[in-house]
Amino acid sequence: MLNIGLVLPDVLGTYGDDGNALVLRQRARMRGLKAEIHPIRLGEPVPETLDIYTLGGGEDTAQILAADHLISDGGLTRAANAGRPVFAICAGLQVLGESFRASGRIIDGVGLLDATTAGMQDRAIGEVASEPTRAGITSNLTEPLTGFENHLGATILGPSAQPLGTLTRGNGNADQAATADLSDGSAQRTYEGAVQGSVIATYMHGPALARNPQLADLLLAQAMGVALADLEPIEIPAVDRLRVERFNASEPPRSQR
Template identity: 70%
Template sequence: MTQLTIGLILPEVLGTYGDDGNALVLRQRARMRDIDAEIHTISLGTPVPESLDAYCLGGGEDTAQILAAEHLIRDGGLRRAADAGRPILAICAGLQVLGTSFRAAGRTVDGVGLLDATTSSLAKRTIGEVSSTPTGSGFTAALDQPLTGFENHMGATILGPDASPLGTVTRGVGNCDAAGAAGTEDPDAQTSAEGAVQGSVIATYMHGPALARNPQLADLILARALGIELIDLAPLHLDIVDRLRAERLR
């Protein structure tokens, strides 16, 4: 039986909004395909194994973000996993922490640098449903279904040339608003961007959890972790998931 290991990174500081559920979704969708999948929880102060098959990071508040960034930079295991092409899913604060810098506790903090992205502050907190059309950037080329989630953030994230948006916003705000994109090279592109894709990293502001609301995205990460293409992963037909998506996309 195929075995899959899923790293849940620092859930005690990056687990504020229930994003731990993404690791649970990956594990369950693997097990429903007779793949023996286990979650490995990596706590603050514990080295991040670089040889797991996939990694999940969630959301958190300012102090939590700073602690997470300091640990991940100092440890280096997640960077080595990214260099090896292991899929990494980062949500909200996780997106900011994996960028080059972010604002927290009134100052600019160095990020892990796995994403060419900088995060400052929005003038007003963004709260509500967010939907987007996949851009097909990088290893997300096989995604062809709308993406849906719930955004709740104060971050204004600007992508640099090495990162591409995960989706083009059709509802909600996404990475930043017009004020946050002011002065950028292409403000229209920035204000339509949701999330980021770079190398083996997928990042997004979608809570929900994101993978419960976007099963195709979950399966893309599973396929990458297994070293196969999405089209080669055995399909799952789950009526309850289809109904949830239909409700949220309405």
């Protein structure tokens, strides 16, 4: 039985990112595995023995509530420290960092990612695509990543975190204003998402795992304790067509903007 934790869908479920848990469950079931989703709502303890955890997006107040709960509860931190995979989207990425800005103040994050989030000058909204860096537990990713970003957070990665992808389209983690005074500012502006330990985080909505089946299978493999190559392939032509459509979307590449 594969047990999938859907963490705080009542406050981190604004943008349909609950769909990532559904994708994981369906891809497991298509391989003949039993899989169930366990919603964990605000005020409920986070079990530390589930196989995988997903977090989605949310607004400022929701982020603050989520951070307070996850820090005080500690279950997600214990699960991540034990090597159980955690997949976080947008606000989920920010909440798992060291700190983030919400409602005009700096809020302490869960601390699973060496990342801090301030504000962007302009909202990042539109298609985003990247080439996987193959950092850490994503070392076996080979297919380009695609999603839809919609955020005002400028996330700067510290030395213990690595980007999930190197941008080919879109804004990614941070803008010019947030990185202008950084010694590695030009590199930070090419980053999308973050990888640290068993945590994979990204600004890609979509849901991300519907648009990136190899990433979904990597997370499943991590949760099951097997190699990505050991998973039986799944052919879904509609997903292939979706990826081609999104990579050919009308927004011009970064190099032409």
